Amino acid sequence: MYFKLPNKIIDELRRWLPILSLTTLIVFLVGLYFSILNSPPDYLQGDSMRIMYIHVPAAWLALGSYSFLALSCVCWFIFRNPNFNLFAKSIAPIGAIFTLIALVTGSIWGKPTWGTWWAWDARLTSMLILFFLYVAYIMTWQSIVNKELAAKISAALGVIGFINIPIIKFSVDWWNTLHQPATISKLSAPSIHISMLTPLLIMTFAYILFLATLFLIRLKIEIIEQKILRANK
Amino acid sequence: MISDLFYMNGYGVYVWSAYFFTLISFIILYYYYYSSLLKKEQELKNLQLKNE
Amino acid sequence: MSNKLIINDLECFRGEKIIFKRLSCNIESNQTVLIRGTNGSGKTSFLRTIAGYINKYNGTILFNDNDLHHEKSLLSNFQFIGQKNSLKENLTVLQNIEIWKLIYSSKKNINEILEHLDIGSLLNKDINSLSDGQKKRVSLSRLLLSNSMVWLLDEPLVFLDEDKSNLLANIILNHNNGGGITLYSSNTDTNLQYDNIIKMDDYAVL
Amino acid sequence: MQFYNLIIRDLKLAFYSSTNFLLAASFLILILILIPFVFGSNVSNFSLLFRGFIWISIALSILLTLDRVFNSDYEDGNLDTIILTQIPIELIVFAKFISHWIANCIPIIIVIPLAGILFEIGIQDSLNIITNVLAGSPGMVFIGSAISALTLGSKRAGIYKTIIIIPLYIPFIIFGADQESSLVLLGLSMIAxxxxxxxxxxxxxLYAE
Structure with missing residues (x-):
């Protein structure tokens, strides 16, 4: 059955874990160096723009992880292979943390630029809604006792969430044009100068590596839990 | 040099608090999941030993 | 109008575990069958499998020579009354019966049913103020509401005392005379007359 | 024929336990009465407040009566009985949707013109609000019932359902509060x-078998 195949790959990757974590750390430190020391402050926002280097990658990965989650739910419906559920279940908490980081750093960044901790900016609001979707998905696994049922329900929920992201995006943007005072749009990435692009890309790469490491760890945990479950049955 | 690195002409407190929050959550996340992975692997090993 | 219910080597599961196997019998209309067995010997699962609540089973159940596993539409001929009275606690007896009448979209008039089960006096009382015996009789009213041929009663006599079980007896009687079949389970011997008996312990898998 | 019986059954069920039949309307009236005390009586944009609170009370009344849609029948076994009467499941579900919508949204729609008088909302505005509500509230009811069906088996149902539903209600609330977007609302309801x-x-x- 499919179940055996990925096991071998994941056991293989498991041995690479320490190296993977190390490279993530190195890339992260390089990214930090570039974003803090080696890039000019923005002419308008000054140094507070450096928060962008950790806010924007977190937002990208938050959305990226949810798309991955929803994609594995769709694949589970099509191929009925239990592994896809494990993928979705492993990525969910990581994606939720990235969304949380994006929210917190976004509001910290907002303080100097708009003077308030929270502004109903279109992207921040969508990020907040995305956080709700993550919490809903994670809670499905906890509150439904019978695990086969929980797998089916959470898969359905993942897909529902995914269908709703464009709808929510569309309505929040439209709503934003209705109430949007002009100044707030400044939070959108300021005119990216080449010297600012490099730290952003390095940090994004570091985030992706970190996501991969955590995903691998979470997946291994889920697979072991499956084995323990099956062993006790 | 060092002092203005922290001061960052006024924005330092925001920049550093944001970075601090991100780094701390990364470290906690990594540590929590890595330790629970080791715990789970240990549990599996004991289970397999018990079954033989 | 004669009906035939033929069950051959039926096997039921609880989760992955087989409860009983190789259970076969055939029941003609105008027959009442008692299902005897200790608690947990699968009496309820047997009744629920016939009624269509459980579709994971081996063996075949034929009703007038069509297999119930494929002819799902025939299931409306079966009526299962479990120990759990599915009553709306905060509503009155009359309201509950009215609501059931709508599910079965039956044309029967309610008063006639009330006489049969002697619950005419309880009409406007809330369900949660009734005794277990009264609740069971209200729950049994569904049998008369639905025009189903095969009655499957799980421990119907538990809360019914002497004269109330006679009520049930003659309801079953004229149901069977009209070509119906009745199966009921009990873990003690009962004074309700029956034509043949299925002992679950003969087929149980321990 | 049985389809209408199912709808009538649910309506009777809601009507007999009258607590939640009038819940929606009483919610709206309660909230609307509180507005002047909270915002002062000479508030300029009463109509926006009025419009917003209508949508909030629709959402609240749906959320609060969610477990009457499938859960109560599921718990006492009636759901299995209904399914076993071999009515196609799609009809059963659709009957539940419609009866839940009638029980929740019709009272609010009736109350809107009356409450409108309290807030100097002209007939024209009331009609506009009613068309918006008619277009948008079915979608909200559909989503609410679908999520309550999805989460039949879960223990901590209350909060968990609301967390799933709130993000899905946001598009309805946004377009509901706007005057000319009843067509968009209708579209959203149909997709929902x-x-x-x-x-x-x-x-x-999943649950019945």
């Missing part, structure tokens, strides 16, 4: 209707 029907049938099959 299709998906909710599909999801509810899927989860009923």
């Amino acid at each position: 209707g299709v998906f909710s029907l599909f999801i509810s049938v899927y989860s009923l099959r």
Whole structure:
């Protein structure tokens, strides 16, 4: 059955874990160096723009992880292979943390630029809604006792969430044009100068590596839990 | 040099608090999941030993 | 109008575990069958499998020579009354019966049913103020509401005392005379007359 | 024929336990009465406040009566009985949707013109609000019922359902509060209707077998 195949790959990757974590750390430190020391402050926002280097990658990965989650739910419906559920279940908490980081750093960044901790900016609001979707998905696994049922329900929920992201995006943007005072749009990435692009890309790469490491760890945990479950049955 | 690195002409407190929050959550996340992975692997090993 | 219910080597599961196997019998209309067995010997699962609540089973159940596993539409001929009275606690007896009448979209008039089960006096009382015996009789009213041929009663006599079980007896009687079949389970011997008996312990898998 | 019986059954069920039949309307009236005390009586944009609170009370009344849609029948076994009467599951689910909508939204629609008088909302505005509500509230009811069907088996149902539903209600609330977007609302309701029907049938099959 499919179940055996990925096991071998994941056991293989498991041995690479320490190296993977190390490279993530190195890339992260390089990214930090570039974003803090080696890039000019923005002419308008000054140094507070450096928060962008950790806010924007977190937002990208938050959305990226949810798309991955929803994609594995769709694949589970099509191929009925239990592994896809494990993928979705492993990525969910990581994606939720990235969304949380994006929210917190976004509001910290907002303080100097708009003077308030929270502004109903279109992207921040969508990020907040995305956080709700993550919490809903994670809670499905906890509150439904019978695990086969929980797998089916959470898969359905993942897909529902995914269908709703464009709808929510569309309505929040439209709503934003209705109430949007002009100044707030400044939070959108300021005119990216080449010297600012490099730290952003390095940090994004570091985030992706970190996501991969955590995903691998979470997946291994889920697979072991499956084995323990099956062993006790 | 060092002092203005922290001061960052006024924005330092925001920049550093944001970075601090991100780094701390990364470290906690990594540590929590890595330790629970080791715990789970240990549990599996004991289970397999018990079954033989 | 004669009906035939033929069950051959039926096997039921609880989760992955087989409860009983190789259970076969055939029941003609105008027959009442008692299902005897200790608690947990699968009496309820047997009744629920016939009624269509459980579709994971081996063996075949034929009703007038069509297999119930494929002819799902025939299931409306079966009526299962479990120990759990599915009553709306905060509503009155009359309201509950009215609501059931709508599910079965039956044309029967309610008063006639009330006489049969002697619950005419309880009409406007809330369900949660009734005794277990009264609740069971209200729950049994569904049998008369639905025009189903095969009655499957799980421990119907538990809360019914002497004269109330006679009520049930003659309801079953004229149901069977009209070509119906009745199966009921009990873990003690009962004074309700029956034509043949299925002992679950003969087929149980321990 | 049985389809209407099911709807009538649910309406009777709601009407007999009258607590939640009038819940929606009483919610709206309660909230509306509180507005002047909270915001002062000479507030300029009463109509926006009025419009917003209507949508909030629709959302609240749906959320609070969610477990009457599938849960109460599921717990006392009636759901299995209904399914076993071999009415197609799609009809059963659709009957539940419609009866839940009638029980929740019709009282609010009736109350709107009356409450409108309290807030100097002209007939024209009331009609506009009613068309918006008629276009948008079915979608909200569909989503609410679908999620309650999906989460039949979960322990901590209350909060968990609301967390799933709130993000899905946001598009309705946004376009509901705007005057000219009843067509968009209708579109949203239809999309919600299709998906909710599909999801509810899927989860009923999941739980019933």
